[in-house]
């Protein structure tokens with residue numbers, strides 16, 4: 001059976017993407033070829049995948065077969081991009097139109113860089129976030145200009161099982177990433193700090209962590225299921241002269257809201273700066 005999907009960098013995010021596609025039968029295991037950096041990583045890449053998925057290390061001479069797949073997912077770390085560029089540039093496609101697809105999930109690598117590095121491909125930038133690992137993600141997609149409607153459908157089908165999809169102009173991927181990809185880190189910090197506060201006030205650590213996590217997931221469900229604006233929920237919880245409004249008063253004095261606004265803004269700025277550096 002021919003390879004239909006080639007994965008360059010079969011690490012955590014690539015596994016999260018490919019696993020549901022195999023489970024749903026969108027691709028047969030024999031149609032998938034994954035490449036990892038070192039041969040010592042092959043066993044962990046294969047873990048939890050069907051046995052007929054083929055995984056090779058980049059130094060294996062057969063690994064260049066991955067470039068023959070009509071659809072490739074590029075999921076190495078951004079610092080490994082230069083190495084991939086070299087092997088990919090050796091590949092020339094016979095297909096003039098439509099060209100094979102190359103989906104990159106690398107932060108900070110622009111469509112311009114992708115097109116320059118892989119001229120034999122139609123390139124797509126995808127920005128999935130970490131909750132995609134549990135099927136609750138958000139993915140931003142930016143397309144190269146000359147992509148066909150059918151090619152877009154193929155790409156969307158790849159990310160649908162793990163995330164909601166947002167088609168965006170490429171320049172909007174920076175704020176999208178600052179909110180959705182970096183967002184889980186901000187939320188993790190909030191949860192951790194809230195648990196610390198409860199420990200400081202006398203609750204045991206294990207219970208504080210558990211309650212902080214559950215407060216987060218319960219609040220998210222409440223906002224979603226009742227379609228509440230966050231301000232409505234805040235007002236529902238804060239009764240006059242009560243505990244919550246005292247705490248909120250302190251958060252405002254400490255610049256909590258402004259710190260979050262600036263954090264998202266700075267992350268978007270940094271993403272833009274990284275993209276400019278890699279395209280120049």
Ligand SMILES: NC(=O)c1ccc[n+]([C@@H]2O[C@H](COP(=O)([O-])OP(=O)(O)OC[C@H]3O[C@@H](n4cnc5c(N)ncnc54)[C@H](OP(=O)(O)O)[C@@H]3O)[C@@H](O)[C@H]2O)c1
Pocket residue numbers: 008009010011012013014035036037038039040041045058075076077078080083084105106107127128129130131133181
């Ligand atoms: N994890 C997420 O939730 C997430 C979300 C959005 C975007 N991303 C993006 O996805 C990319 C991968 O992230 P990840 O968390 O999945 O990283 P990861 O688990 O470290 O996966 C990277 C994979 O690339 C392989 N690799 C290294 N050099 C290679 C080469 N020369 N040829 C082929 N494969 C090579 C690595 O193999 P070795 O282990 O042997 O080096 C590893 O399997 C990053 O650019 C990241 O920004 C990740």
